[in-house]
Amino acid sequence: MSGIFAGVRAVVVGAGVAGTAASRVLVEEGAEVSVSESRPADRIERLAELHALGVLVSVGGHDPSHLDGATLVVTSPGVPQDAPILVRAQELGIPIWGELELGARVCEVPFLAVTGTNGKTTTTGMIASCLRAGGVEAIGCGNIGHPFATAAREGHEVLVVEASSFQLRFVESFHPRVSVLLNLSPDHLDWHGTQDAYEDAKGNIFREQTSDEVHVGNRDDERAAAVSRRAPGRVIWFGLDAPDEGEVGYRDGQLVARLDGGTSLGPVDGERAGYRADAAAAAASSLAFGVAPEAVRLGLTSYTPARHRGEVVALVDGVRFIDNSKATNVHAALAAIDGVHDAVLIAGGRAKGVDLRPLTTRAEQLRAVVAIGESADTLVEIFEGSVPVRRADSIEGATAIALELAGRPGSVLLAPACASWDMFEDYEERGDRFSAAARALMEEVSARG
DSSP, X not given: OOSTTTTOEEXXXXXXXXXXXXXXXXXXXXXXXEEEOSSOGGGOTTHHHHHHTTOEEEOSXXXXXXXXXXXXXXXXXXXXXXXXXXXXXXXXXXXXXXXHHHHHHHOOSOEEEEEXXXXXXXXXXXXXXXXXXXXXXXXXXXXXXXXXXHHTTTTOSEEEEEOOHHHHHTOSSOOOSEEEEOOXXXXXXXXXXXXXXXXXXXHGGGTTOOXXXXXXXXXXXXXXXXXXXXXXXXXXXXXXXXXXXXXXXXETTEEEEOSSSOEEEEEOOGGGGGGHHXXXXXXXXXXXXXXXXXXXXXXXXXXXXXXXXXXXXXXXXXXXXXXXXXXXXXXXXXXXXXXXXXXXXXXXXXXXXXXXXXXXXXXXXXXXXXEESTTHHHHHHHHTTTSOEEEOSSHHHHHHHHHHHOOSSEEEEEOOSSBSTTTSSSHHHHHHHHHHHHHXXXXXXXXXX
């Protein structure tokens, strides 16, 4: 079989969405592929697909012996960088790539890339919407669930790649035409080990850019701005205040780009106030890529945010239930709280080694807190004495308790500030169950009249 990976013996670590996609691309490009998976065979959803590709799947643990004969390792983003199989690969001098590096190797079209602690999916979607409004056939891919390597072989004109810190840890030739760093706050420290390592991984998004290419940075976030200043090319800054020359920001409620004298891009919908920074970043990126201002305006206006990012899922006895399950860290939860008033906050889960105490800076804006998951005791401890706080053993129980505590009218906000893995498969399941519980309460109250 011919292909760019002919003669390569690749071991893919992880048999999830990213690992299966990587296996398919490698096989179709000529590599001999095997997969190392920690789960037993009966829990691998895509096992039949892998077998149909002729891929050998070794299950039950990422054993270093799975590397026998390997000349390349492609690791999935959920596998810790200190996993013994990856440590052994490094000792043996075997190249380790992530999804983004594999995608970069097979991609033949220009792409933009977006990273940051929060807002990646929204900004990626906004940029893709602006590109399409400008007549470019573009899609979002990467960390949003549609692997970059898969999208790169589908014939699109341009790709917008969402890049996580896990994925950026293992890149060599990842080279976006426009790179974006939205923000930075402590996150995934259990994976990266230190804040410096986390920030270095994020900075890899522009590592291969040249002096005539563009990086988009956040002038309002000091930590992120310090990383963005390392970019080798031109930096376009975005923020929420009036922009200086060469920046994008807001003046009198209007999104304004001063990249070529000054262009007003229009007002921001009040229902999307939580996306103002994302919209500014998307505008800066799209304009830098060459999209006309009119198309940027249309793209931002027509964009619809993805689920679990601040949608109102039910109205129960005058109480709005707001699903922001995607707020999986403190920075995102604080932003969600800033968008409501006198709300009952449902928070908790796996804290990933991050200090949750900054949440208490919003105590005066909250009516009460309902704590769930592994971090429930911590949340009770830090909020006790400043706001009423109660524990719940399930998301359904938390939803019912929150309704009891809410004002009339009022709000209940699911913004966990934590990962979901202690109680749920992922943040989507957490949000779906919260939404279902809220709608069940709505039906119950309606039935009572």
